[in-house]
Amino acid sequence: MRSITWRALLLGGFTLLALVLFLPSTPAGRYLPSFWADTIPRINLGLDLQGGMHLVLQVDQTKAVENYTQRLAGNIETLLDEKAIPYIDVERVDTTTIVVRFEGEETGRTIRELIGSEYPILELSQEDGRLVLSLPEEEVKRIKDWATTQALETIRNRVDKFGVAEPLIQRQGEREIVVQLPGLKDPERAIALIGKTAVLEFRLVDEEHDPYRAVEEGPPFGLELLYQRREDPATGRIEKVPYLVKKEVLLTGDLLYDARVAFDSRFNEPYVALTFDSTGARIFERITEENVGKRLAIILDGNVYSAPVIREKISGGKASITGGFTYEEAVDLAIVLRAGALPAPVEIVQNVTVGPTLGRDSIEAGIKAIVLGAILVLAFMIFYYRLSGIIADIAVTLNIIMLLGAMAWFEATLTLPGIAGILLTIGMGVDSNVLIFERIKEELRAGRTPRSAVEAGYDRAWWTIVDSHVTTLITAAVLFQFGSGPIKGFAVTLSLGILINLFTALVGTKLAFDIQTTRFRVERLSI
Numbered sequence: 001m002r003s004i005t006w007r008a009l010l011l012g013g014f015t016l017l018a019l020v021l022f023l024p025s026t027p028a029g030r031y032l033p034s035f036w037a038d039t040i041p042r043i044n045l046g047l048d049l050q051g052g053m054h055l056v057l058q059v060d061q062t063k064a065v066e067n068y069t070q071r072l073a074g075n076i077e078t079l080l081d082e083k084a085i086p087y088i089d090v091e092r093v094d095t096t097t098i099v100v101r102f103e104g105e106e107t108g109r110t111i112r113e114l115i116g117s118e119y120p121i122l123e124l125s126q127e128d129g130r131l132v133l134s135l136p137e138e139e140v141k142r143i144k145d146w147a148t149t150q151a152l153e154t155i156r157n158r159v160d161k162f163g164v165a166e167p168l169i170q171r172q173g174e175r176e177i178v179v180q181l182p183g184l185k186d187p188e189r190a191i192a193l194i195g196k197t198a199v200l201e202f203r204l205v206d207e208e209h210d211p212y213r214a215v216e217e218g219p220p221f222g223l224e225l226l227y228q229r230r231e232d233p234a235t236g237r238i239e240k241v242p243y244l245v246k247k248e249v250l251l252t253g254d255l256l257y258d259a260r261v262a263f264d265s266r267f268n269e270p271y272v273a274l275t276f277d278s279t280g281a282r283i284f285e286r287i288t289e290e291n292v293g294k295r296l297a298i299i300l301d302g303n304v305y306s307a308p309v310i311r312e313k314i315s316g317g318k319a320s321i322t323g324g325f326t327y328e329e330a331v332d333l334a335i336v337l338r339a340g341a342l343p344a345p346v347e348i349v350q351n352v353t354v355g356p357t358l359g360r361d362s363i364e365a366g367i368k369a370i371v372l373g374a375i376l377v378l379a380f381m382i383f384y385y386r387l388s389g390i391i392a393d394i395a396v397t398l399n400i401i402m403l404l405g406a407m408a409w410f411e412a413t414l415t416l417p418g419i420a421g422i423l424l425t426i427g428m429g430v431d432s433n434v435l436i437f438e439r440i441k442e443e444l445r446a447g448r449t450p451r452s453a454v455e456a457g458y459d460r461a462w463w464t465i466v467d468s469h470v471t472t473l474i475t476a477a478v479l480f481q482f483g484s485g486p487i488k489g490f491a492v493t494l495s496l497g498i499l500i501n502l503f504t505a506l507v508g509t510k511l512a513f514d515i516q517t518t519r520f521r522v523e524r525l526s527i
Contacts, residue, residue: 004518007511014503015398018405025408043408045182046415046489047168047354049366052182053190056350057155059175064147064344065140066095072119073098074249076133079118085110088129096135103129147343148175155179155194155346157339162193176349182413187353189332195346197301198336200253202287202319203245205295205307211242222247226297228304243304245297250287255280257317259337261330264322270330272321272337281317289313300333366419373423374400377430385437387526391512392433395504399429402500403493412496415489425497428472432505436461437527450525451517458510465505469498 024032025043047054069092076098077090088101100115102108111131112124123134135143148171155177156169168180184190206223219225224247227240258275276284287296288310297307298321306322321333378396381389403425407414440457448456473495480491516522 004511004514007507007514011398011508011511014402018402021405021408022401025404041408041411043404044411044413046413046418046486047180047182048416048486049414050183051354052180052184053187054350054352054354055179055181055191055194055348056172057151057177057179057194057346058349059148059151059177060345060347061144061147061175062095065135065143066092067344068143069096069098069135072133076100076115076119079114080111083114085114087111096140098133100131100133101129102131144175148177150343151346152177154340154342158193158335162190162335177346189328191348191351193332193335195348196332196336196342197345198253198339198341199301200256200337200341201249201299202251202284203247203249203297203299204291205297206244206246207295209244211244214244215242219244226299226302226304228307241304243297243307245299245304250296251276251280251283253337253341255283256337259334261327261334262320269322270325270327272325272330272334274319274321274337276317276319278317281315284317284319285313285315366416370419370423370426374426377426381430381433385527388437388440388513391509392430392437394512395433395508396426396429398508399425399497399501399504402504403497406496406500407493410492410496412492413489414493415486417486417490418493421490421493421497424494425501428469428498429501429505431468432461432465432501433509435464436505436509440525441527444525444527450522453525454510454513454517458506462506465502469502473498 020036021040022043023029024037024040029037029042073090073092080087080090080100086102086107088103090098090100093099100111102111108126108129108131112126115122115131115133116124119133121136121139123136125132125134152169152171156167159167159169159179159181167182168178170178172178179194181190209220209223211225214220214223214225223244226243226245228243230239230241255276256274257277257280260273260275261270262273263270291310292312293310295307295309298305298319300321325333374396378389378393381392383389385392400422403422406412412418436457439461440453443453443456444450476491476495476498480488480495483491513525516525
């Protein structure tokens with residue numbers, strides 16, 4: 001008797017807990033007290049149910065190798081200058097090749113020995129007055145793979161700061177990244193945020209040459225022609241202002257510690273306040289100390305955002321980016337700067353927006369499928385197994401309630417495949433009870449009493465049920481580990497349903513039969 005009481009309390013406790021967890025996720029949640037509805041985690045709806053955005057991005061791996069080679073050429077040039085070794089120039093001639101030009105065999109030998117010791121991975125070949133440096137194929141593959149992996153992490157950081165609930169961001173193939181943003185309301189802003197390269201550079205502005213003349217004739221040697229976009233507040237027309245900036249990059253966003261939106265005290269306009277790490281702060285202090293009176297261009301993705309005059313040495317590693325931003329633009333710029341720059345440009349090769357109407361249709365269709373399937377299965381159980389069928393139906397109902405409560409507890413995401421997992425769980429729950437009931441009927445036909453038939457039926461069906469559930473659970477684990485978002489949703493609901501079904505089928509229904517055979521001492525089971 002004591003065992004029955006404890007099992008009844010355990011079953012009732014789990015059911016009550018599941019209802020407490022599940023109800024806030026239903027339409028009834030709006031009528032619940034605030035302390036209940038606001039503190040309990042809810043079941044999240046996937047992209048296919050609540051709408052949102054599905055993007056497939058392709059990383060330009062060739063550009064990543066090109067950028068790496070360009071930076072390497074700059075490092076080699078700096079190295080030769082530091083060692084005071086004479087050379088004509090250092091130039092990247094293609095994606096994976098750098099050429100160092102020099103005069104004299106002795107100079108060439110010195111350059112080759114220095115580069116060979118500092119960059120042993122490079123393949124070197126010396127010609128007349130030229131040293132050719134090439135990236136080996138293994139290094140090129142490593143850079144391409146790193147570019148996709150780094151882009152994945154950068155995009156994930158940006159999306160996390162953007163504030164989308166339950167995003168899916170994962171790699172697909174060698175150079176593609178899949179991004180799913182359920183419930184997104186501003187797809188254009190998300191695309192601009194995710195795809196921005198966000199390479200931040202600080203360079204000196206050239207004051208000696210006329211930038212408007214450079215627009216027609218081209219920039220002089222050692223300079224680059226960039227533009228600043230300005231909007232006329234009266235007409236709204238965009239004006240492009242040319243700037244001649246030096247090619248030497250004095251400081252980059254790699255040394256950035258933080259970027260936040262602040263407001264100008266005079267005009268109450270938003271701007272982005274930058275804070276560098278300790279290394280960046282020292283470099284920024286040295287730059288401002290050595291270039292007082294000169295203009296420092298702040299460049300993002302090749303666009304000049306501002307070019308203020310350095311009035312004095314700036315300590316503490318503080319800087320700012322102004323440019324007539326709206327608040328949303330300033331927030332997005334701060335996000336991409338904090339999350340870091342993409343190692344290479346990304347191209348959107350697939351952009352699918354799922355509207356909330358389609359999501360509602362999917363929910364309604366899924367609910368109809370669950371209800372219709374459940375009604376047919378439960379009706380068959382009552383028709384075929386009578387009172388025992390009603391017991392099985394109650395166990396299946398408890399299984400669904402506990403499953404939804406567990407999904408709310410783990411803040412799981414419900415998708416259309418997840419709904420299919422719930423349907424499959426109903427089927428497995430009924431299957432478990434069918435196995436048990438048929439075993440009990442065999443024992444009754446063999447002349448056993450109802451109590452001994454129930455005990456023997458559960459004992460003999462135990463390992464069969466456990467084996468089938470464990471094998472299905474292993475399959476669900478594999479699907480979760482290697483599947484995409486919708487497949488993972490199916491695996492989650494299936495796994496939880498299997499574990500809960502073991503409890504409801506082997507404890508819940510057994511409790512009902514024990515009550516009949518011990519408390520009521522029935523002489524014949526309705527089965």
